[in-house]
Amino acid sequence: MWSSARTIAAGDLVIVWLTRDLIQPLYITPGKEFNSKFGVYRHADLVGVPYGSKVGSRNGRGFIHLLRPTPELWTVALPHRTQILYLADIAFITSWLDIKSGSRVIEAGTGSGSFTHSTARTIGPSGHLWSYEFHEARYNKAREEFGQHGMQDIVSITHRNVCKEGFTVEDTVDSVFLDLPAPWDAVEHAKQALRKDRLTRICCFSPCMEQVLRTVSALNDAGFTEITMYETLLRPQDISQVPPLQTISEASERLRECEKKREEKRIKQIADARSRGGKRKRDGNEDEAGGEGTEPGATQEEDGLESKRAKTEEDPSSGLSISDVVVATTNPEQGSSSSSSANLHIRSPPPSMTKISLSKTFPEVRGHTSYLTFACLLPAFARAAASQANSGEVDRLEEGGDGVTAGLKGEGIGSDSLSVSMEVDVS
């Protein structure tokens, strides 16, 4: 399955990583060209390049990374033919079913082959996977693909409706995975295919609760035990780096600074208006009156910009606005220039200040893929013993009415179970 050589050879499947959201499979065929919005690449040029290499395009329009295929990369790169199983589900199913090196597994249906690739990797050459697909076109496509990926020794794929015809093996596999619209119809067949000499396991993958309930009932009827159900998800985290959060004393300082500047500006405007002199004195008065009403908003906006700039720029002095300079020169005795640059020092973090990393869940995440229903099947001899014991049990129960076999346990018999109230007894 796939090349394990250090370098890429002709005929290899390579995963081309263009961006995080654009990952494509590529079969290396010298003579062909790979065209993308990140440039043009000749397949022949990629032969001999180590896996994992960054390669620049011939026309300088970008670069790509050439990766070794893994089932996980293949899953995100593959052309989706059906709803595919994602990493979290596949991984959880694999561990619950105890799929490992050498395992024998049944899968139905094959779908787009996502679980097939993952399982073929995990069981390795000493294991075997029997895969069944009832859709002919999908079956043909999958078979071709498994051949291309060198999986034909590990995976046998059969075109068949397993709900009607059952599986091709009997008393053979360690686990069965059913991803079918009506898994309950395949449960009895699965039971036949599972090994009888040891504990075996089954998983049914269904998106709807109604399917789960029918499956659970079919599993129970067929004698499966430890029936349980899980839902699992993987939530990507959005990580960002930001400067340390500001304290409120910094906010307070900034607000006071704003107010001070606004006041200085107002005084300056009054002074300007006065200096314009006699002829326009009346207009100037109107300006002054209007200024008090409208100016603050405008200045605030300016201050906002200014403080933003001050935060981002390293040199605090460049953060001084023209109005600061004007104020400073016109009123040198107030020392506003020095005090404001001192404040700016506080507000803008020194360049050496480390940033903090933040993590949060993305606003929209996948909320549900499917319900994973699991169950175990005991070895045949234990099932036989069990059914004998069970029938004996039923007889006894019928004879003795409430005669129940048991052990004893102090706690728990009370509280929620049988209880009798004083009142009822007395009456």
Place this chain on the structure above:
Amino acid sequence: MDPGEGSSKTISSWREETIQLGNTVLLRLPTGDTRSVKVEKDSTVSLGRVGSFSSNELVGQPYGLTYEIVEKGLQVLPPHTLQEVEDTEATNELINDGEFVQPLTLEEIEALKKSGVHANEIIKKQIEMHANYSLKTEYSKEKYKKHLRYAKSFSTVEPTIHNVCEYWFNKDQSRIRDLRIDTLSQLLHLGNIRPGGRYIVVDDASGLVVAAILDRLGGDGRLLTICDVDSAPAYPILTHMNFKKDKVSAVMSSLNWATAEEDYISLAPSAEPPSGQFKSERQKQRLSKRKLVLDSLSDTRSELFSGEFDGLIVASEYEPFSIVEKLSAYLGGSASIVVQSPHAQILADLQSKMRSSSQYLGPMVTESWLRRYQVLPGRTHPFMNMTGSGGFLLHAIKVYDDPSASSVLAFRQPKSKKAKVPGDPLPVDEFPSASGDAHSSSLNESREAASNEPSTKHDTDAPMA
């Protein structure tokens, strides 16, 4: 039928199919608790209130069966199945919790037990004395019967990595660094663990990661662990897997943080006799033993330093970037790097650091989520309690940078997706560093040196991407 492939049922003898002497076996008790028991020859296993039995009874048994303890012996019990119980007219309307909850008191029961009365008799007695039994719904009657029935029973639990992880998670999750089974499963998949693979592992999670990887390797491949002790690392969880010892030592070797340094020089005395000749047989034995240890250390070190490993898996209490920086040097191209932590902050920091290096492609942090359901006819719902967190994972791919192809500046793009087609060359001068947003976007640029596109947008449909 398929006569060809897989007609033989022998699977790898890496893990025993049945319970053997010397195995450490997990037993599930009626309370739902799981107990770990070592099966030793001719000894008695005591399960407290459930009873005790002879350990020999378990030897050769397949896993997963339920037994009732009958006079130190074991009898296979029918498996727990879902009981199809029709609800009757009975409700809990007339039933109140009160003092007469249990017809027999605990003391009376103990007295009966001591006098040698069989449990079944006691229960029968108890139910007879229970006037209002008929008031119960069929369901709670069933619950009651089952509850009593299995009180003196237990089930053996197969040591699959799933079961062993669950056992340790419930027992003491801090000892396995909150590594829940779903997270562990994802770690194995993201790490591309396969038979025949070669992996470097840092496991400060009591050996859970080591156990899981060894289990997946099935005796074929290589596992090099780096630990922080100067003797062979103790991975207590390996005991529960019951691997064959000689097989483990053939696959796994360990170094520590000192011996994993390339400039490490051993201060251990030489294995050569000082005089050039062995003075005695004892000295010869002692020195040849020492030589074996030194040779094996030197072999393991050169194996690490010659590199080309397929993956690096880390679940460690140490600063993860220092680990990744040190050990990724020994990975082959396109190898997987997976780091687990119980804390999002640790991995957030790690991701930020890894993004500033062009040898890690697509570092991505994920959190796993798991919910279990009670499945009973007509009463299917999620369990009331669920585990809070199963830990976080960071996954990245080791890549070889090509400075000529990758000239970081040439492929910068603005944060706004509309401004330029991603991947287009964009001279740094054109970059709008003076804009109000300069701060954050220049940050993005430097972080994204290894990628064609700023990763402010993630495809949540494809978590791998």
